[in-house]
Amino acid sequence: MGRSPCCSKEGLNRGAWTALEDKILTAYIKAHGEGKWRNLPKRAGLKRCGKSCRLRWLNYLRPDIKRGNISNDEEELIVRLHKLLGNRWSLIAGRLPGRTDNEIKNYWNTTLGKKANAQASPQSKQNSQSFNKRAIEPMTNTQSSKPTLATQVIPTKATRCTKVFLSLQSPPPPTPPPKALSSAAIDDPPQAPLLNHQQASPNLHCGTEEPQACDDDSDFLNFGHWNEFQPSDGGTLIDNDCDKNLSIGSYHSLALSDDLMFKDWALNRCLDDNSTLDLESLAHLLDSEEWPEMRH
DNA sequence: AAGCGATCCAACCGCTGTTGG
């Protein structure tokens, strides 16, 4: 689209990182913090693309990275979250403390995707018999193909929260972020990993300053008759960015079914401006063994 | 031990959304 490349690739190292490069990058980030990725290589003296530095840090060098095998609990959560979120690896990773989106994506592609595929209906064997990491693509394509039984993904398009409202009724988070929370920060508060079923996240919810019509042509609308779900009087603010938070969008979608549980959840947990983003309730929904069947 | 295919996973690529001038 005419955009300049993120960096000139001439004279830059590529491929595996060396221990020295890791050391330099780690030292620089410890001294100066994350961010400014484009300028970071130059300032740090690394012959790497800024993007590459960011990836290396986030996926490998970050001190809170948990390495080693995925536990059974983690695996189960990944499966459930994938059913709900689809290939939203960053969102899934946000609920698995210490795990990176890349790691989860790789784990899915190499392990869980196969399992899911194996559990798929036997009549779909023609798709699975020659399974490999390429073969899962149709299954994970949330936009155009019908979801299989094994992976009834709610297709969504990521939307981002542009505004964050901190509830005045609740105590502020212990350490307010220096700037407006990113969508990931909102959606994936490390303080409230589902895995641990800990306390719900801080009372955060986000929205736009103006009611969103939600009637554009975005893919977000394509998988459900979203428009039908909007209040006709337009009186209620529907925050289409609640997904930032795909999960909320997903529940909107779920609410389109006749199931009152999800409708109630969506309305009370997301659409209500006074509500909070209650991840714990999301966890309960994930714990429900019934919800995958509710979407018909 | 060598050859070869399968698997894993770190890294790259292209694209999109956000932000600020």
Place this chain on the structure above:
DNA sequence: ACCAACAGCGGTTGGATCGCT
């Protein structure tokens, strides 16, 4: 309103490793 820089995401690639013959 427009545009470019920036940050982040998900899909894909390819080298390293593993396991079998």
